[in-house]
Amino acid sequence: MNFDGILFFPVTPYSAAGTIDHDMLAQHVAHGVEAGAGGVFPACGTGEFHALSAREAASVVRSATAAVDGRVPVIAGTGGALGHAIEVAKGAADAGADGLLVLPPYLVGGTQDGLIAYVEQIAAASGLPVIVYHRGSAQYTVQTMRRLAQNPQVIGFKDGTGDVGAAQLIVRAVAEEGRDDFAFFNGLLTAELTQAAYRGIGIPLYSSAAFAMIPDVASAYHRAYVDGDEGRRLELLDGFYRPLVALRDETPGFGVSLIKAGLRLQGLPVGSVRAPLVDPTAAQEQRLAEILDAGRALL
Template sequence: MNLQGVLFFPVTPFGADGRPSVEVLARHVRDGLAHGPGGVFVACGTGEFPALSVIEHEQVVRAAVDEVAGDAPVIAGAGGPYGAAVRQAALSAEAGADGLLLMPPYLAQGPKSGLLDYVRAVVEAAGLPVILYQRGGVLLEPAEAVALARIPGVVGLKDGVGDIDRMARIVVAVRQAVGADFTFFNGLPTAELTAPAYRAIGVDLYSSAVFAFAPEIAMAFRTALSEGDGETVARLTGQFYAPLVELRSKVPGYAVSLVKAAVRMRGLDVGSVRPPLSDPGAEHLEELERIVKAGLALVGADA
């Protein structure tokens, strides 16, 4: 799978009735597409994947696929309990998704051979390219990453752990065993902050939660990073991304809650987050507004 540029992870809007609003999602995706993302990752972490039922998951994926209409690859989240993961994979394929981002199974921790079987089952159910998400209970050694990469249909690895030494060894091992076409990307929350470190080990791609609410900032940062404009990278990092990460670290779940709050702040009513996440309080919302305004001012965009 050839992914390039900034990867867009939309939030999942919920209406006043508490259900996913596919109409608002369509607008959210349409607004993002205007800025040219390299891929749309729907019903994933920023999209509150763990909070969606299988039926809601299908509705969200189908709405995104219909709105994108082939203008960018659409990657659907799948994972969690075995039965749900297999069903989500099959329904995502039926909905027209171009691939899957496979989240780790939760609670049940088996041997790595069990993880291989889990991945094979999802790949078989979907018949789509699958990107694995390393985080939580999935922490791979290089040999284990190679074994997973050799499963037909597994095309990439998203890293949400942030162990650069481990990732450097995984990248070398997989590329030697499988080839240069295998896709790696940095999937840490607010990944721009660590993007230079990942680039140093040959991983240029990263997910951008910021793109969901401030694509102007996300694109400006990506351009500066790609063109070697260290001054702009440093300015955006110091005055926008670093303060955002500091705020994010204050409350568990803010990696999603702040993003959704910022989308609302910029004029699109995407509703609240679902439990166990919680919306930011007034003090943190004021801080978030200051950070977003500062970032937009740095790139010459309107708040």
């Protein structure tokens, strides 16, 4: 599966009544594809997978797939309790997703053999290609990734730990298994901050929550990154991403909450985040507005 361009992780909009606003979701996704997204990842971390029922997740994927209309790959989130993950994975397949991003299992931590079984049971149940997300209770060793790379349904690895040494060894191990079709992603929060380092170890792709909120600035950064224009990349890093990360780090869960707040500030009624996440305060929203203005000024 080929991802040509920035990876778009849309939010899940909610109405005033707290239900999913599918019209707003379709508008949000279509705008991202038109802005140059190389792949769409609905109902994942930025889309509040943790807060969606299996039925809601399937409906989000269905709306996103319709809005994408075959222009780029659609990779749906799944994970959590195994039974829930399988139900969500089947729902994503029925909704037309091209693949799955397998988030960690809920609460418990198993052995490496257990993690392999978790991934392979989800893949088998859905029939879809899967990308594993390396973070939390799902941290894959080099040997585990060697074994998973032998399964043609496993097509990618997304790192959310920040251990670039371990990630480098996994990249090399998968290559040694002959998998030149494997996709590697940097999945850290606000991945633009660390992507230069990840590119150096053979992980060229990154997830961009910022693209969901301000695609013009995120796309400018991506162009500078792809073109090797370090002066321009660092200008955007210093002028936009560094202050955004400083604000993000003030409150747990702001990696999602700020994206929704930024969209609301720009006139898109995407609603609040669901518990246990919280919205920013009025003062934090004002600072976010100033950060967004500063980012646009760099364009």
